Amino acid sequence: MSDAVPERDPTTTDAGVALDNITVEFSGVTALEDVSLSVDEGEFFTLVGPSGCGKTTTLRAVAGFEEPATGEVHIDGGRVTDLAPERRDVGVVFQHYALFPHMTVRENVAYGLRFRDPPGGVADDERVDELLSLVDMAGMGEREPEQLSGGQQQRIALARALAPGPDVLLLDEPLSALDARLRERLRVTIREIQQELGITTIYVTHDQSEALAISDRVAVVSGGRIEQVAPPETVYREPQSRFVAEFVGENNLFDGEVTATAPPRATVDGVEIALPESAAVDTGDSVALCVRPEVLSLGENDTASNATTLTATVEHREFLGDAYRVHCSWNGRSLLVKTDSREPPEGTVTLTVDTDDIHLLSDSGR
Amino acid sequence: MNVRRWGERLAVPTAFVLTVAILAVVFYYPVLSVLREAVVRAGSLTAAPLVDVLGDPFYTGVAHHLFTAPLSIPAGVLDWIRAGFPSVEFGLFGFTAFQAFLSTLASVVVGLPGAYLLARFEFRGRRTLRSLTILPFVLPSIMVAVGFLAMFGQNGLLNDILGALGLGQVNLLFTLEIIVLAHAFYNAPLVTRLVTTAWESVDARRVETARALGAGPFRAFRDIVVPQLLPALLTAALLTFVFTFLSFPIVLALGGLRLATVEVWLYARVQDLELAEAATLGTIETVLSLALTYLYLRYEARQTTTGGGTTLPRRALAVGWKTLRDPVRIGLAVYGVGVLVLFVGPLVSMIVESVTGPNGLTGAYYEFLLNQQATTAAGTTKPLPAIANSLAFGVGTLALAVPMGIVVSVMVTRGGTGSRLAETLMSAPLAVSGVVVGLGLLQTLVFGTTIAGYRVTAGGALAIVVAHAVAAYPFVTRNVTPALAGIDSQLVDSARSLGASRFRTLLDVELPLVWTAVLAGGAFAFAISIGEFDTTVLLAEGVESYTMPVALERYIGNRSLGPSLGPATAMGTVLLLVTAASFLVIERLGGRWEP
Structure with a gap:
């Protein structure tokens, strides 16, 4: 009989996953607007953003759980836009593990093997054992899911998703239900397994530090759009928009106006601040200056020419263990400083920032 | 592949x-x-x-x-x-609405204190009592009518007791009072159930906030609790009105043609083969009940349940000797006695009557159930085939209604256009009386109809089973839908991404997780089939297709064993056993019936 459901189209790109101009709407509300992404083969790619930004919707569009209104989805170069989820060869891990409660651990991990053509028999059993070892859960096959801790359940969910040998691994906030310490341990495990298998992986999280720690590249998502796609260091040091600057890590943002170009300078609330030599600006431009709390140094009077000095007042200090967070006020604005000094000064202080540590948002970061 | x-x-x-x-x-x-x-x-x-x-x-x-x-x-x-406002006749429709109104009033009066008791007091057996409020839904109404005859009839238990106490006799038979009481038996538990649920969902913190802001206990009750109870009460009252407006076997058995409602008169027209007049009557009745049901659905849809919060604390019902000094608790005790007479009385009377004759204990009526097998006189209604038929139809209904109910549940929970269509499909049979459906079936499938050039007739057993399935599958759906909707959608998504088709996911993941709901729904379907009377009485013919409820109605009329209800009570007791068994299954499995 003829099969009207299209098989994968022949290779059109060599990306592991590609989204071309995807738009997803939920009863008239646009959840994703014209999103295009390309994830390399074997890459660990993270979508990060606040809740409701569209990152999970993006993942679900790749898995086939959401049908895009427009646009195309490609996996391993083949077009899968019209394929049902069960025919896309993706492995999915959810936040709440989603283990089948009426099946043992072994049956859970083996479930996806039932649909391989031809079914494997003994080979299936071996495959399950292999995966249980991979996630460090060997010998737990006969347990019921409810007998396992959250972290163990998530390992089993990972094993289950990997068992059929998917082309892409999709992880939707897999660590959000776990406590902080376990989260950090398990994210290392996930990264190691991903490296070992070399599997293309898309990871969704709202936790920017997790995103920075685990990924090859990060996409910052906001309001159904992609704000920036770059390696973690670039996203952190050179945010492309005000949203990225404020969402990823902490930042002090100042709006200023360019007053000179050689060397470039700007005024913020009447105070002159030197800009990096490389800044491509014209006199009269509005600019936004990003200054990370840790690049502001507290109390040291750096007299080097390429530094700007501000006089501020310390409002209060928070002790973080390895550092202090110092809330200052400068010119009626609050300013955040992070210092590893053992005893940061109080009262009126001098803040110094190296000109090259100031990042400029083009277009005022709109 | x-x-x-x-x-x-x-x-x-x-x-x-x-x-x-x-x-x-x-x-x-x-x-x-x-x-x-x-x-x-x-x-x-x-x-x-x-x-x-x-x-x-x-x-x-x-x-x-x-x-x-x-x-x-x-x-x-x-x-x-x-002329000075002489009395006015309101006709058959007027009387039907009047008795429905009285029945609704009685159900509310009987049901409300029960909700207060269940929601605000703690006592042994509270949970059991709460689950017993579903029982009337599965009790066949013709059997309840027999119970009421056994309790309140000329030679009923009530008169026996009154006589023994030298208090004379009451005759409630063929009066409006007994019909209203029997309707209260059915619908007061519905009022109790819906209002109790609403009462339990009142957030105690809100009441405490009102108290802290200066409201007294009565003001807090009026301002916080009452507004949350009223919608539930109105829902229950509207439903009760619809049910009692369409009520058939109770009015037929306890009122006869003297107190006929539209439904009973409609049945009588069909019996007299005045089918055209019956159809006209059925049409008007259906339009009225559809309008009422529409009202009900509109009203229900506007309600929002505010979940969460802390339930109001329950007080102990018995507090030692002080119990006797508290007017509220004494009032509840009196209420308890009344409930016992109204709800337990008829069932106990029926069982008692079935084993007592004029000369004390007897097994004669149960023997009669078996004996009559031998006689072959025309018109005799043999009990054993009725029991066998009922059970067979029940199993047939189960086999048909469970898949139908599951499929509709799946469509409802998947959302989209199919979901709305499925819900509408399901609500319509609720609003059309069984007698009208029976009349329609008689005129079409049973008498034969021409579909696409083929003459189609389907009578007797097949028509009955399918009609029962149509009446019963909504109960499967009502049980399975919330269970399916409660499954974490990530389980379904996981199975899909692992390679299972939508249907395989249903078989491998969803159904295994909701099997208790499926069983509870099945038990409901079985009980509905066993008790169905309205449609069956029109379709049943000969030995092959009459059921226990139909036989029961014939026994009420057949007083060949003297002025005794004996055979009817014996058959009623058998029916009670079967439906009580279904109820046990439903109760054990947490079955639900939410209108």
């Missing part, structure tokens, strides 16, 4: 189409044919039969002027006022 994939892909849609087809053939087509009969004469559209009925003072009482001479109404009203 492709064939299998296509099969799995098409399984649910195919089953849904089949379900819709069954509904179309056994429900929509027959009911529409009744409506057609009422407005089409000799191939052309006419309002004449409707006007005949509506303009007949027998049916509509004083309102018939509206249809015969609307212009004379103002003068008529003036005459009536000048």
Whole structure:
């Protein structure tokens, strides 16, 4: 009989996953607007953003759980836009593990093997054992899911998703239900397994530090759009928009106006601040200056020419263990400083920032 | 592989189409044919039969002027006022609405204190009592009528007790009071259930906030609790009105033609083979009940439940000697006695009557159930075939209603257009009386009908089983839908991404997780089939297809064993055992019946 459901189209790109101009709407509300992404083969790619930004919707569009209104989805170069989820060869891990409660651990991990053509028999059993070892859960096959801790359940969910040998691994906030310490341990495990298998992986999280720690590249998502796609260091040091600057890590943002170009300078609330030599600006431009709390140094009077000095007042200090967070006020604005000094000064202080540590948002970061 | 994939892909849609087809053939087509009969004469559209009925003072009482001479109404009203407001006749429809109104009132009066008791007091057996409030839904109404005869009849338990106490006799038989009481037996538990649930969902923190802001206990009750109870009370009252407006076996058995309602009169017309008049009557009744149901659904849809929060604390019901000094607790004790008489009385009387004769204990009536097998006289109603038929139809209904119910649940929980269609499909049978469905089936499938050039007849057992399935599957759906909806959608997504088709996911993941709900729904379906009377009584013919409820109704009329209800009570007790067993299954598995 003829099969009207299209098989994968022949290779059109060599990306592991590609989204071309995807738009997803939920009863008239646009959840994703014209999103295009390309994830390399074997890459660990993270979508990060606040809740409701569209990152999970993006993942679900790749898995086939959401049908895009427009646009195309490609996996391993083949077009899968019209394929049902069960025919896309993706492995999915959810936040709440989603283990089948009426099946043992072994049956859970083996479930996806039932649909391989031809079914494997003994080979299936071996495959399950292999995966249980991979996630460090060997010998737990006969347990019921409810007998396992959250972290163990998530390992089993990972094993289950990997068992059929998917082309892409999709992880939707897999660590959000776990406590902080376990989260950090398990994210290392996930990264190691991903490296070992070399599997293309898309990871969704709202936790920017997790995103920075685990990924090859990060996409910052906001309001159904992609704000920036770059390696973690670039996203952190050179945010492309005000949203990225404020969402990823902490930042002090100042709006200023360019007053000179050689060397470039700007005024913020009447105070002159030197800009990096490389800044491509014209006199009269509005600019936004990003200054990370840790690049502001507290109390040291750096007299080097390429530094700007501000006089501020310390409002209060928070002790973080390895550092202090110092809330200052400068010119009626609050300013955040992070210092590893053992005893940061109080009262009126001098803040110094190296000109090259100031990042400029083009277009005022709109 | 492709064939299998296509099969799995098409399984649910195919089953849904089949379900819709069954509904179309056994429900929509027959009911529409009744409506057609009422407005089409000799191939052309006419309002004449409707006007005949509506303009007949027998049916509509004083309102018939509206249809015969609307212009004379103002003068008529003036005459009536000048004559000093003489009593006015409201006809059959008026009486039906009047008894439904009284029944609703009685159900609310009997049901509300029960909600107060269950929601605000803690005592041994509270949970059991709460789950017992579903029991009336599965008790066959004709059996309850037998219980009421055994309790309140001429030779009933009540009169026996009153006689023994030297207090004389009461005769409630063939009075409006006994009909209203029997309706309260059915619907007061519904009031209790819905209001208790609403009461339990009142957030204690809100009441405490009101108290902290300065409201006294009564003000806090009036301002915080009452507004949350009223919607539930109104829902229950509207439903009770619809149910009692359409009530059939209770009025038939306890009121007879003297206190006939529209439904009973309709049945009598069918028995007299006045099918055209019956169709007209059925049409008017269906329009009225559809309008009432529409009102109910509109009202229900506007309600929002505010979940969460802390339930109001329960007080201990018995507090030692002080119990006797607390007027509220004494009031509840009196209420308890009344409830015992109304709810337990009829069932106990029926069982007692079934084993006592004029000369004390006897097994004669149960022997009679077996004995009559031997006699072959025409018109005798053999009990054993009735029991066998009921059980067989129950199993048949189960086999049909469970898949139908599951399919509709799956469509409802998947959302989209199919979901709305499925919900609408499900609500319609609720609003159409069993007698109208039975009449429609008689006129179409049983007497034969021509579909696409083929003469189709389906009578007796097959028609009954399918009709029962149509009445019963909504109960499966009501149980399975919330269970399916409660499954974490990530489980379904996981199975899909692992390679399972939508149908395989249903078989491998969803159904195994909701099997208790499926079983509870099945037990409901079985109980509905066992107790169904309204449609069955019109379709049952000969030995092959009459059921326990139908036999029961014949025994009430057949007093060949003296003025005794003996055979009827014996059969009723058998029916009670079977339905009580279904109830146990439902209760154990947490079955639900939410209108």
